[in-house]
Structure formats: structure tokens, C-alpha cells
Amino acid sequence: MRKTFFTxxxxxxxxxxxxxSAIPNVWPMPQSISQGNETYIxxxxxxxxxxxxxxxxxxxxxxxxxxxxxxxxxQLNEHCQETTGDFxxxxxxxxxxxxxxxxMKNAIHILVKDPQVxxxxxxxxxxxxxxxxxxxxxxxxxxxxxxxxxxxxxxxxLVTTENGVAMVKNTPIxxxxxPRYPYRGIMIDTARHFISVxxxxxxxxxLSLNKLNVFHWHISDSDSFPMEMPSHPNMTNGAFSKNQIYxxxxxxxxxxHAKVRGVAIVPELDAPSHSRSWGEASEWTNYxxxxxxxxxxxxxxxxxxxxxxxxxxxxxxxxxxxxxxGYFKEFKHIHLGADEVVKxxxxxxxxxxxxxxxxxxxxxxxxxxxxxxxxxxLVANETRRIYWSNYDTLYLKFEDKDLIQWWGNSSxxxxxxxxxxxxxxxxxxxxxxxxxxxxxxxFGNDSWSSYSTWGHIYSFEPDTLIQKEEFRKNVYGGExxxxxxxxNDFTMGTKVWPRGIAFAEKMWSPKNCTGSDRMNMFIRMNTxxxxxxxLGIPAGPASTGYCEHHPDDCGF
Numbered sequence: 001m002r003k004t005f006f007t008x009x010x011x012x013x014x015x016x017x018x019x020x021s022a023i024p025n026v027w028p029m030p031q032s033i034s035q036g037n038e039t040y041i042x043x044x045x046x047x048x049x050x051x052x053x054x055x056x057x058x059x060x061x062x063x064x065x066x067x068x069x070x071x072x073x074x075q076l077n078e079h080c081q082e083t084t085g086d087f088x089x090x091x092x093x094x095x096x097x098x099x100x101x102x103x104m105k106n107a108i109h110i111l112v113k114d115p116q117v118x119x120x121x122x123x124x125x126x127x128x129x130x131x132x133x134x135x136x137x138x139x140x141x142x143x144x145x146x147x148x149x150x151x152x153x154x155x156x157x158l159v160t161t162e163n164g165v166a167m168v169k170n171t172p173i174x175x176x177x178x179p180r181y182p183y184r185g186i187m188i189d190t191a192r193h194f195i196s197v198x199x200x201x202x203x204x205x206x207l208s209l210n211k212l213n214v215f216h217w218h219i220s221d222s223d224s225f226p227m228e229m230p231s232h233p234n235m236t237n238g239a240f241s242k243n244q245i246y247x248x249x250x251x252x253x254x255x256x257h258a259k260v261r262g263v264a265i266v267p268e269l270d271a272p273s274h275s276r277s278w279g280e281a282s283e284w285t286n287y288x289x290x291x292x293x294x295x296x297x298x299x300x301x302x303x304x305x306x307x308x309x310x311x312x313x314x315x316x317x318x319x320x321x322x323x324x325x326g327y328f329k330e331f332k333h334i335h336l337g338a339d340e341v342v343k344x345x346x347x348x349x350x351x352x353x354x355x356x357x358x359x360x361x362x363x364x365x366x367x368x369x370x371x372x373x374x375x376x377x378l379v380a381n382e383t384r385r386i387y388w389s390n391y392d393t394l395y396l397k398f399e400d401k402d403l404i405q406w407w408g409n410s411s412x413x414x415x416x417x418x419x420x421x422x423x424x425x426x427x428x429x430x431x432x433x434x435x436x437x438x439x440x441x442x443f444g445n446d447s448w449s450s451y452s453t454w455g456h457i458y459s460f461e462p463d464t465l466i467q468k469e470e471f472r473k474n475v476y477g478g479e480x481x482x483x484x485x486x487x488n489d490f491t492m493g494t495k496v497w498p499r500g501i502a503f504a505e506k507m508w509s510p511k512n513c514t515g516s517d518r519m520n521m522f523i524r525m526n527t528x529x530x531x532x533x534x535l536g537i538p539a540g541p542a543s544t545g546y547c548e549h550h551p552d553d554c555g556f
Contacts (some may be wrong), residue, residue: 006515007253022170023515026157028505030177033514035170040133042159045166046080048072049091049107054115056094059097063118063145064110066260070205071152071400074531077496079161098548108155109139110148113360119146119330120213120264122183123384123476127213127262131155134172149262150177150211156313157531171468183403183426183477184507185214185266186500188492191221191277194244199489201257202537206497208261208369209532210504216266216335216479222300228249231318238277259330266386267323270337271316272371273345276303287312290345299442308355317378323381332383336375338396339388341368341405365395373395386426394419403476407434407455410465417471424476432460435499436483454542458502458521478507493538500527519556526551 024033042048050068072088076555080088093104096468103109117125126143129151140151154175158168186207188195204215219227225238227246239245246254258265279288290296290304297517305312324334340401346352346364376399379385390408394415398404406413408430417425427433430449434444439449455481466472480503502525504514515524526542533539547554 023520023524024158024170024173025524025527026154027501027524028508029510029513029515029524030154030175031180031510032174032176035176036172038135038171040168040171042166042168043106045076045088045159046084046086047089047091049093049104050110051093051095051104051107052110052112052115053094053095053103054110054112054325056115060116060118060145061092061094063260065090065149067145067152067262068092070208070261071149071156073535074156074209075159075161076166077448078534079164079166083164101499109137111139111141112145112148113141113143115145118146119259120146120262121330121332122185122214122264122266126178127211128178129175130177130398131173131175133158133168134174143166146213146262147320149208151175153209153211158290179211179213179508180510181475181477181507183214183479184212184504185216185426185477185479186212186496186503187216187218187268187428187479187481189218189221189482190226190246191218191224192484193488194226194240195484196489197246197250197254197491198253199492201491202535203496204258204261204263205535206493206500206532206537206539207534210501210528211508211521212500213262214264214266214479216268216334218268218270218483220269220277221274222303225277225280229322231321232281232283232315234281234283235278235319237282238280255327255330264276264297264331264333265328266331267328267331268335268337269319269323270339270388271375272368273302273308273339273341274307274337275305276301278305279303283315287315289348289350292348296342296344302342302345302486303373304341304349306349307367307374308349308352313374313378315374320378324380333403334379334383335386335405336372336379337388338375339390339393341371341393366395369396372398376402389416389420391415398423405479407481413465414467414471417466417468417474421470421474424474426476427462427478428481429460429465430481432457433478433480434483435480435495435501436487438483439486442485449541452499454499454502454525457499458506460503460506461511476502479499485512493508494540497532497537497539498525498542501525501528501532519551522556523551 068090076088125146127147127150129142129147131151131154132139142148142151160167224240225235226244228248229235236245278284287306287309288303289306291301293301343364346367386403386405389404389406389411403426404420404423405426405428406416407428407430409431432452437447437449440447462475526548529539529542
């Protein structure tokens with residue numbers, strides 16, 4: 001890490017060298033942050049200069065420039081429009097050699113160890129960074145492009161504007177940061193209701209602003225199949241309408257947007273259950289069962305793939321390849337679903353009894369396990385598989401490298417770890433992280449589980465739920481799940497935020513981090529919520545308007 005700095009900001013007042021005890025208004029809280037008592041005025045905030053001390057091909061420079069434009073919007077857009085009548089302008093200067101040691105004055109200095117590593121691959125891509133602001137200037141050091149975006153998130157939150165002046169308070173500042181868990185996601189279900197591309201783009205923006213790194217895309221379900229698949233164009237016959245389809249161009253746009261924001265998209269085609277909509281494509285007509293209305297649940301026919309037919313796996317291979325070798329190949333993860341297979345659906349498969357005898361299978365659990373074993377071989381070696389799991393499916397066998405997404409109750413979580421001691425877990429415990437429940441069901445009756453408030457989500461602590469240290473080490477991360485039977489473009493944002501904000505700090509920041517007491521946590525969370533709203537990202541209120549403005553009076 002280079003030690004040479006040049007002055008970026010003009011010092012307005014030096015109040016002494018003692019470290020300040022003020023809680024920085026950043027979210028999520030970094031692993032380590034130290035502050036002083038100085039205040040800096042940003043000399044030319046509407047035309048900042050950035051010097052990148054890393055050699056980059058021209059095609060990759062756009063990622064860095066687009067990231068800067070995005071993060072400058074957070075605190076500087078309004079200021080610059082008021083003071084100059086225009087948006088902020090950024091000037092980039094690129095080093096021509098890794099050996100270059102010339103540091104420009106009045107520039108933000110960016111040093112990225114592996115600058116050409118751009119896509120976010122959970123568990124592989126480093127998000128670590130350091131950020132230094134002192135009397136010699138400002139410098140960002142990161143392992144990768146994604147780490148650079150995380151540093152820009154923090155820097156954008158440290159900039160404040162008051163009375164027409166842009167400044168950074170409580171300097172010198174030194175941030176050393178990296179996530180507590182490598183996987184921090186939110187699942188959006190676009191099969192129960194179609195969610196527009198514009199809404200998903202804003203959602204990806206919000207993920208990045210909260211240092212969340214995964215958009216788990218639940219693409220298809222019994223209700224609809226809304227995505228164009230290059231290998232099987234007929235799949236969108238299962239969409240609600242021709243106007244509710246994600247075209248190839250739509251998907252490519254979302255992927256490009258996610259890469260710039262440092263976010264991975266993890267696609268899911270839930271199988272073999274939840275597949276009624278697949279049958280709208282003629283090639284699947286003879287390879288689906290369990291289509292009786294209301295069976296085995298009330299409402300939409302569930303649908304199940306005929307797991308006994310070789311052709312089922314040939315067709316499935318095509319669809320998987322569209323995802324893992326096509327649209328989402330750079331993110332190197334695929335979610336295979338594998339939940340809620342019921343005995344009644346297995347029993348409706350033609351010739352199922354003869355099939356079980358021929359393959360030495362005893363019951364529906366064995367048939368389900370047979371599917372999982374065959375389907376896993378359809379996934380490329382470089383792609384990591386993810387499966388839903390809860391107490392009801394602990395009979396399934398997985399390979400050690402497979403990721404287990406636990407959606408069962410927290411009380412049964414350790415049984416999952418006991419069953420799969422060599423696997424890493426994504427925690428989606430429904431009693432904490434299901435954010436669709438608590439608002440009734442689609443028949444107007446009570447929900448099957450209770451509403452998780454932002455306070456309840458923030459109280460989640462894996463080390464409290466998991467008693468054995470060897471199991472704690474297997475926590476890969478966590479994910480909120482937004483099933484959309486009762487959700488659409490108008491409700492999605494308010495269901496996710498501010499609860500997703502609370503979740504983000506629990507997954508990124510150290511346990512019992514600075515500012516996690518109720519009062520400071522609320523002030524910082526509400527500030528972050530307002531940042532999203534100022535960018536046009538729909539978010540619900542964190543409290544009453546009075547308490548948001550006067551938290552000291554409200555007993556947090």
C-alpha cells in the first residue's frame with residue numbers, strides 16, 4: 001500500500017488531534033473506523049478528479065467511471081444542482097504503468113490490486129478495502145473492483161453538505177473494512193407477480209448502497225415462467241402475458257447493471273416441484289404431472305416434472321445451460337430449488353411403481369433424492385449449486401461443495417448442520433428472514449407465519465442460535481426472501497426497505513458493532529433509508545415522522 005498522499009481538501013478548522021467518540025453516520029458499520037476532530041471543506045466537489053493507479057484495458061474503465069457517477073449522486077447531486085445548476089462532473093486519470101508513483105494533487109487516489117476482476121462471485125471475489133482521509137489527502141485501496149465500490153459507498157456517506165458547502169467531518173478518518181459473511185442476498189420472486197425491469201434496476205442500486213452482494217432471482221414457479229430462454233423460446237408461453245416477459249435484452253441489461261454495482265445475480269428455476277407453468281411450452285407437455293386444480297394445495301395447480309423420464313433431464317439441461325453458460329455465467333452460482341415435493345405428486349407420475357422397483361427406490365423420498373442426484377450432474381463444475389432445505393427434506397444427499405439455503409424455523413437449524421456438517425449454509429430462517437409474511441394470504445385469511453419487523457431482523461445473531469463453533473464456521477451468509485403472491489411493483493420496495501437495511505448490517509458488520517445500540521442504530525438506519533428515498537428508491541418509513549426527526553424523545 002503506497003504511503004504518499006496529496007491534499008484533496010482544504011482544512012477549514014483544525015480542532016486538535018484527539019480521536020472523536022462520535023458515531024459515524026455510515027451504514028453498514030465498517031469492521032474498523034477511527035476518526036479525529038478536524039473538518040474539511042471539499043474545494044471543488046462538483047468536479048472531482050480520480051487517479052486510478054492500476055493498468056486497465058479501455059473496455060473496463062467504464063465500470064469505474066459509472067460507479068463514481070452513481071455514488072456521487074448520493075450526496076452531491078442536489079448540492080451541485082443548487083450551486084452550479086448541473087450534475088457533478090468526474091475527471092479520471094489512468095496510470096499507464098503499475099510502476100507509476102506520480103500522485104496528482106487534488107485527486108482521489110484509487111489503488112486496486114486486481115482491477116480486471118469485475119463480476120461479483122460470492123465467496124471468491126474480495127470485497128475488502130481501506131479508505132484513508134487525512135491532512136495529506138484521500139486514498140482508496142482495494143483488492144478488486146467490487147472492493148472499490150464498497151469503499152465508494154462508505155466515502156459517499158461520509159460527505160455532508162450544509163449551507164451550500166460540501167465537507168467531511170471528523171477527520172482524519174481511517175476505515176479498514178470487509179464483510180463478516182461472503183454471501184448477503186435478497187430473493188425476489190418474479191413468478192407470482194411480474195416485477196418490472198425498472199423496479200429491479202432500482203432494487204440492485206439499493207443492494208449496492210447497503211453492501212449487499214446477491215440478487216437471488218426466483219424466476220419461475222407454478223404461476224408463471226416469464227423469462228425468454230434461448231434454447232426453448234416456448235417457455236414464455238407460461239408467462240402471464242406478452243407484456244410480462246423478461247426479454248434477452250432485459251436480462252442482459254440487468255446483468256450489466258449488477259456488474260457495475262458489485263452485485264451478483266443468482267438465478268433459480270425451482271424444480272422438480274412448482275413447475276406447472278413449464279407445461280405451457282409444448283415440449284414439456286408429456287413430462288409434467290400433478291396438474292389437478294388445487295392439488296395438493298388450495299389454489300394454483302402445483303405441477304411436478306416427471307422425474308422418471310430421460311427426456312426430462314435433456315430438456316432441463318438446456319434450461320440450465322441458458323443460465324449457467326449464458327445469461328449469468330460470470331456469477332458462477334445457480335439455485336436448483338428442490339423444495340416442497342409431496343408424496344401425492346410423486347404418486348401421480350405414470351408408471352411410478354414400476355420405476356421404483358426398477359431402480360430400487362422405496363418411497364417418494366427416494367424418488368425425490370433420485371431427481372436431485374441426476375439434476376446435479378447437469379450443472380457445470382465451475383458453477384456452485386444452491387438448494388432449499390428445511391427439516392422436512394433432511395433425507396436428501398448433497399455434495400460437500402453444495403450450498404444449503406435453510407428456510408426452516410430457527411429452532412430446527414442445528415439439525416440442518418448436524419445432517420450436513422460439511423456444507424456451508426445460507427440462512428433464510430423463515431421466522432426472521434421471510435419478509436412477505438404477516439400480511440394475510442391470497443385468500444384473505446391469516447398468514448402462516450408472523451411479520452418480521454426491522455427490529456426483529458436486526459436482533460438476529462447466528463452465534464446465539466448456533467451453539468457449536470464448528471457449525472458457526474459453516475455459515476456462508478444470509479438472505480431475505482420476498483415471495484410475491486401478494487406483491488408487485490408498488491409494494492416491493494416498501495416490503496424490502498428498511499428491513500433489508502437492518503439485515504445488511506447484520507450480515508456485513510462485526511458482531512456487536514459500534515453504534516448498534518438501539519438509539520444510534522435507529523438514527524443511522526433512518527439516515528440510510530432516507531438516502532434510498534432521495535434516489536427514487538421506494539422504501540417504507542422506519543418509524544413515525546416525529547420519531548424520525550426527534551429520536552431522543554421517542555425512547556429508542
